[in-house]
Amino acid sequence: MEETSLVRNGVDIKKLIGTIKAVGTDPALGKFQFRVSNQWVNGGFNKSYIKDFYGAGQADNTRNAPFTCANDEPGVLLGQNKAPNPAEFVLHALAGCLTTSMVYHAAARGYKIRRINSTLEGDLDIRGFLDIDGAERNGYKAIRINFDIDGDFSAEVKEAILNMGPSLSPVFDIVRNGVPISVSLSNTAKEVEIDC
């Protein structure tokens, strides 16, 4: 009975297959735009508000209130430790997206997952941020991720599930390959556009 269930790994298979079919037929349904607004509070403490996005051909209105997420820094980085810091949030996003990519695609292929745990490490030298040494990059020099995956499948299937992460995860692609970012300034007589 398990195999004919319409929910696998917590994913509604009928809906997943329907989504793949719909987006395959009408590519415009694949276009998404995610949005965040952020407000500085004090020092290294700031808050993001996350609610609206565009996707599947329309503005989404299923979130009644925004999610509020804070960033802060630990004391050694002159903050008050009220929240994780932005570099830690990158690892959070990466872990979540890789896991969801494995879970959804394993579900579509009929693999029932019992457990996915991951640990992530990112190496960063703050001499870049402190503008001490121009030769150091500002961001992570390397990220290592270890996955512990469990389910009733062979070692080969487990490796195949692992590979669904890096090969399909949006955030993996973002953090691995980089994204063009444009930064602009509002409320000035002259608009400044930094295209990177």
Added chain:
Amino acid sequence: MEETSLVRNGVDIKKLIGTIKAVGTDPALGKFQFRVSNQWVNGGFNKSYIKDFYGAGQADNTRNAPFTCANDEPGVLLGQNKAPNPAEFVLHALAGCLTTSMVYHAAARGYKIRRINSTLEGDLDIRGFLDIDGAERNGYKAIRINFDIDGDFSAEVKEAILNMGPSLSPVFDIVRNGVPISVSLSNTAKEVEIDC
């Protein structure tokens, strides 16, 4: 009196200058390692635990309990909307890091900031994630960020403060330029290493 204050923009200037001096003298103090562990719960819902890190020459032990952050997906992406999704967390991290970079470096240069607000948009086509069209990248194709910065300074200084973000922010560098990521699998007879 304002100008001689040791706290500017919520940043302890004496501590900031002390940090720059200490790391400049002993480069080993600049090495940081951030860590996140993540646990899959169900479907697109998973949780990260963020507590320990290494930095400034020692293991940090100032956080008594881990921060817990969830990822989920909205209904249209087969989730239950319990939390922002990982791609939204990337924008959150980016906003926070750019803002903190501006705030800290403006403080070091004597500029008092009254307000920083930002709005971010990221364009993504889920045909990549859904494995529908191999030509589409999985992650964001473009990110646009607009800053509203206010304080008692000239338009030129405001532009200089804006530039401190992209030129110094660790997360901007990560998301703009990409990071080498290695993914491994534990608890298997054979260790699988995907070096990307």
